[in-house]
Amino acid sequence: MIIKGSHVITPGRDCGIVDIAIDGDRIVAIGSGASDVGEVFDATGLIAVPGFFDIHSHGRGGADFCDATDSSFDTIGRGKLADGVTGFLATGLTRPEAELAEICRCAVRYGERFARGNGESGARCLGVHLEGPFFNGEMAGAQNPEFLRQPDAAFVKRLVAIAPVRKVSLAPELEGAEACIRELVAAGIVVSGGHSAADYDTFERARCAGMTHLTHFCNAMMPIHHLRPTMVTGGLLADDVYAEIITDGVHLSDPMIRLIVKAKGPDRVMVITDAMCAAGCSDGIYELGGLKVRVADGCARLADVPYDPKAVVSNVAGSVALYDACFRRYVRVTGLPLEEAVKATSYNQCVSLGIADLGEIAPGKLADITLLNADLVPQATIVGGRIAWSRRQLR
Numbered sequence: 001m002i003i004k005g006s007h008v009i010t011p012g013r014d015c016g017i018v019d020i021a022i023d024g025d026r027i028v029a030i031g032s033g034a035s036d037v038g039e040v041f042d043a044t045g046l047i048a049v050p051g052f053f054d055i056h057s058h059g060r061g062g063a064d065f066c067d068a069t070d071s072s073f074d075t076i077g078r079g080k081l082a083d084g085v086t087g088f089l090a091t092g093l094t095r096p097e098a099e100l101a102e103i104c105r106c107a108v109r110y111g112e113r114f115a116r117g118n119g120e121s122g123a124r125c126l127g128v129h130l131e132g133p134f135f136n137g138e139m140a141g142a143q144n145p146e147f148l149r150q151p152d153a154a155f156v157k158r159l160v161a162i163a164p165v166r167k168v169s170l171a172p173e174l175e176g177a178e179a180c181i182r183e184l185v186a187a188g189i190v191v192s193g194g195h196s197a198a199d200y201d202t203f204e205r206a207r208c209a210g211m212t213h214l215t216h217f218c219n220a221m222m223p224i225h226h227l228r229p230t231m232v233t234g235g236l237l238a239d240d241v242y243a244e245i246i247t248d249g250v251h252l253s254d255p256m257i258r259l260i261v262k263a264k265g266p267d268r269v270m271v272i273t274d275a276m277c278a279a280g281c282s283d284g285i286y287e288l289g290g291l292k293v294r295v296a297d298g299c300a301r302l303a304d305v306p307y308d309p310k311a312v313v314s315n316v317a318g319s320v321a322l323y324d325a326c327f328r329r330y331v332r333v334t335g336l337p338l339e340e341a342v343k344a345t346s347y348n349q350c351v352s353l354g355i356a357d358l359g360e361i362a363p364g365k366l367a368d369i370t371l372l373n374a375d376l377v378p379q380a381t382i383v384g385g386r387i388a389w390s391r392r393q394l395r
Contacts, residue, residue, distance in 0.1 A: 001385060006043035006371060009338045010050060010361040011347040020048060022367045025384035029363055041387065043371055046379055049338070050359050051086025051368035052323050053346040055167065055270065056129060056216065056244055058091050058288065059277035060322075065090045066289060068102035073110040077122025079280055081389035083323040084378035086368035087124045087346070087358065089166055093289035094132030094143040097155060104128055104163035124368070124383060126355065127166035130156065131215065134170035134177070135195035141220045142302055142317035143195060144289045151180035157187065165189055166353050169215040171196035172206035172231075185210030190353055192244070193231055195220045200229035207238055212352060216274050217243035217260065219251050220313050236263040242352050244272045247329045248321035250299050254333045266340040270348050271330050276300055276318035293317040328376045 001022045008015035008030060021029040022038075058064055061079040063072035073090070080088060090107045092100050110125050132143050134151040149155075151170050159165050168184055169192045170177060181191045193206060194215025199222070203211075214221075214235045222230040235243055236259075243264055245252055251274070252260075261269055273279065278286045278295045285303060286293045292303040298320060301307060305315040323345075331341045350359035357366045367385035370378055380390035 001039045001041065003041050003043050003048060003369070003371075003382070006046045006048040008048045008361055009342055011343045011359065012339055014337070014339045015361070020361065020367075020369070022385040025366055027361060027363055027365050027367050030361065043380075045373070047338070047372045047374070047376070048361060049342045049370050049372060050346045050361055051123075051370045051381065051383065052084045052327065053087040053126070053349045053358065054080065054085050054273055054275075054323050055089045055349050055353070056091050056131070056272040057088060057275040057279075057323075058093065058318055060275055060279045062277055062281055064277040064288070065103055065106070066093055066095060066099065068099060068106055070106060070109055070113075073106050073125070074113070074122060077110060077114075077125065080123045080323070081381045081383070082378065084327070084370035084372070084381055085123050085323050086370065086381060086383045086388075087126045089127050089129040090125055091129040091131050094135060094140070094145075094147045095289060096147055097158070100130065100159055101162055104159050104165070107163045122388070123381075126353075127164040128159070129167040129169070130159070130165055131169045131194070134168070134174060134180070136171040136173060136197050139171065139195045139197050139220050139313050141195060141313045142288055142291060142293070142315075144291055146290075150174055151177045153180045153183035153187075156184060156189065160187070160189070167192055167213065169194040169213075171198065172211060173198040173202045178205055178209045181206055181209040181211050188354070193221075193235075196231055197222050198231040200231070200234050203231040203234035207234065207241060212240065213242045213244065215244055216246050216251065216272065218256065219246065219316075222312060236260070239268070242268050242270055242348060244270050246274050246319055246321070247271055247326045247333070248273070248298075248319045249329060250316060250319060257330070257333045261334045261336070266336055266343045267348060269344045270352070271323075271326050271344045273321045273323050273326055274318045275321055279320045279322060281320070288317050291317065295320055324372075324376065324378050331376065
């Protein structure tokens with residue numbers, strides 16, 4: 001297949017208006033008149049960027065990964081295509097081990113259906129993200145406190161035996177956290193700090209043990225204080241740690257987004273949605289991890305917890321954001337050129353997780369590409385070299 005005449009943007013490089021040649025599921029060439037062999041898609045006037053990779057989301061379209069059903073995985077996977085997302089980590093919540101194990105089984109079966117469907121059934125599932133259950137109860141937020149537990153690498157490894165767990169979020173101040181971090185990192189699992197009251201020194205010990213991510217940075221963490229440095233302080237200072245940010249306009253103010261990007265640089269920031277099942281749905285009452293959530297005016301809040309603007313951890317319960325909207329806000333707020341901004345949508349995620357064949361538009365890479373219009377609204381989503389979703393016919 002040839003994608004003809006799009007403006008190609010890849011991390012660190014504006015390639016201009018060129019053609020993208022695809023053979024099978026791989027990109028084989030980029031350039032004007034790269035080839036005239038194969039099916040041609042006219043992408044004139046569109047911007048081609050690496051497909052978005054949402055490493056932290058819980059659901060979409062009324063479905064939640066914690067439903068642990070094939071139909072919910074399919075609903076989420078197909079829905080994400082319209083947001084420009086070509087890959088995701090199925091993100092769990094603080095739930096019993098048996099339920100998390102079933103999520104892992106669903107992820108494996110979804111991957112099998114994806115392989116049979118040649119990428120046309122939905123975005124690709126690149127593994128599992130365990131957001132919990134190893135969290136500080138005082139910082140649990142919308143995580144169900146009933147199922148919290150101490151860090152336990154054996155618990156994670158039992159799930160890894162079912163499906164690839166790429167990432168584990170935990171509170172580094174909990175007893176046994178440092179040993180758990182070391183064991184998980186030795187097993188090739190990325191560890192991320194989150195739902196935590198850790199101070200700066202605790203963060204530093206966890207970083208030295210191998211923790212390289214921070215989960216929805218600033219949210220469910222102790223805020224910055226000029227005399228009592230926290231994990232947020234450490235995250236801003238550490239050049240080797242990646243910060244996930246939810247750029248939905250609810251979780252972070254615009255000045256805070258600019259501060260994070262100024263401190264971290266575009267190579268260490270990752271845009272996420274942290275979307276719950278109400279993403280893409282109307283306002284109403286929903287459920288997140290067994291907790292009742294009220295969605296109104298673009299914000300999801302725990303229905304049974306009053307809003308306290310002075311609380312360190314608010315009653316916000318994930319987001320209802322779609323990935324492309326988060327990307328547009330990120331570009332607008334930071335003012336970064338697109339070749340720098342797109343690092344936060346897939347490239348940084350892939351580098352940090354050790355995924356070598358995604359995140360760039362370059363020969364040899366998997367052909368997961370999102371086509372945007374001038375307003376950065378998705379027009380087509382290409383997964384594995386096939387048009388998996390399109391707003392209009394591109395031929």
